[in-house]
Amino acid sequence: MLNAAASSSSSSSSSSSSAGPSHAATLDWAVPPSHFLAQQGAFKPRREASPPPLPAHALPLAELAQALPAGMPAAALLGPTPLRAAPADGAMPDTSTVAAADFDVDVLSGFLPPEAPLRRLGGEYEAWEELLDAAQRLPLMQGAGGAAVDATQRRAARAWRRSIRELPVLPLSPLLLGDVRHARRAHLVLSFLAHFYLHSQPAPAVGARPAPRTWRSFLSAAPSPADAADAADADAEARGVYAETVPAPLAVPWVAVSQHLDLPPILTYATTVLWNWYLVDEARGLTPDNMRIATTFTGTRSEEHFYFVSLAIELRGVEALKLMRVSLDEAFVADALARRRIAAYLRRIAAVVDELRALLRSMSAHCDPATFYWGIRPWFRGADGGGWHYEGVDAPGTHRRLTGPSAGQSSLIHALDVFLDVDHSQTKPRVNRPVPPLRRRGPPAAPADAHDEAEAGATQNATFMERMQLYMPGHHRAFLTHLRNLSFDDSPDGPPAPEPTESDAASASGTSDDDEDALPPAPSHPIRTLALATPPAGKQDGLRAAYDAALVSLRQLRDEHMRIATLYIISQARRPPPAQYAVLPASFAGAPAAAPALETLATPPPAAGAPKGTGGTDLVSFLKECRSNTLDAMLGPGDSPQPL
């Protein structure tokens, strides 16, 4: 493992988080000798210092598990944009102490757990697993389903939802708290159950009231208790009584296990990808052809493949993580041989990123765009509209606003950005970009809501990428924080030369003494710093060219990603849904009658305005910006991006 507890299994090491987040962990922790942090420490004794305060986004998610006042976006918890903090004494932070966190990043499996995730909870939680089986078997349909769903199926779905409400509220067992594989499976099961529960309800009928009693109903025989219960459910659902509320039997353990894992109580990328697979043959280990997806909403090949592509990307990305590690080892030494080696590693990283792109392209091999857009993606919808009420946890009237899963939560892609110093905050000096705006001290104004924040433009998009880190497991968030804060600036040679660009000079003049609120431009990350220090014409180690080549590959990955997003979201949003995905109007969904004719089915409303990502972004401008931030990092002239 890249982390402290290298000798222990992922389960036991990660479960240490039960004692609380380990970010400010103690110094008796030992870095494995092969780790670049160990080498950093061995080469360069560091000041004895208390751990630096972590940037706000690296703090545990305990705050998220507290009740948020209605309408308060999770992003408001982030506080100031977490750029590298300059300590009061002007020295660089002693990042070696941050390394005391258990990063839960494995040398063989990267951000995936090295052991296959648990497939079933069993014991007292068997009832959860059985309800998940039942949801898949029915199957539950979004918004109560379309034309193909008959009255019997709708009634069975209502009975399923009632069973959820009638479950006992179970505490977390010592086994679940003590074994991270159990905790992760619990997060997965509860997340799928909650998304099934909320998104299978019919849309509430406007102005719906309890059905009036008629003379006929007085004369007819009294309904059976089961019929009466179903009629009451149908009526309550039509009035929206259960909408946007996670019932206590799910909410209480879900929030508790999320707190334990340092994740928000919502379906995340970690839940659907990192912890959602099994091995066909234990003996063959982690190879893509030996791995399968464990849990889906729809049981379709398209959904399995959708998760599987990300899984394969995470697995292939392990080599990139290794190359980053050895590059940083060399960057510490930074002599001519080290620079030549880093150049070779960067070229290798470029080749790995090219393979990630090929994997992304393989999405269309088995994931049908219409099935994805209409049949799968709506299950992912998070609590980013009016928010969800977590019954039994939060005070009445309190709603949490959390976005649904997005591969934007992949720590691997964030790690590549950090390592190559792709600046999504657009505040660093760049050769290919005009003067950045001044970074200011103090928190940014709280956005009115998450969507406003995503739409507000460049700086706010950085907030989106940072906000995505809130949806990563706490250890991975801490890993990224550590990677971001790595600096070799206190080497005997002094800090590296600043970027030799006009924009740098201009931005430096922008931070003059008469502007006390302005922060100095954020320093470059070590690899970029070294590449910058290499003369442009110097061909001796090829470091500049190799650095740019890695960025070109990353930009091409983003080109491919934009094509995928266009095919799977934008093009689909322009077309009517296939018949089976037309949603029943609430009046039919509640009525215990035969399914209506197709023409009476409501078509889901077309996306208002620009299409949104599951993370709530205006996806076209957001993705374009991520791509141009990648291009901007290049030291030489960038080639032009592919048109969307």
Ligand code: HEM
């Ligand atoms: C059908 C497949 C996919 C679609 C439709 C899709 C769509 C999107 C959308 C709409 C966003 C904008 C953020 C949001 O609001 O969620 C996004 C972001 C992102 N996605 Fe995907 N995505 C897909 C597959 C993947 C895969 C397989 C990966 C790699 C693991 C990936 C990596 C990312 C990253 C890293 C971002 C953040 C923006 C960036 O870094 O450029 N996506 N995606």
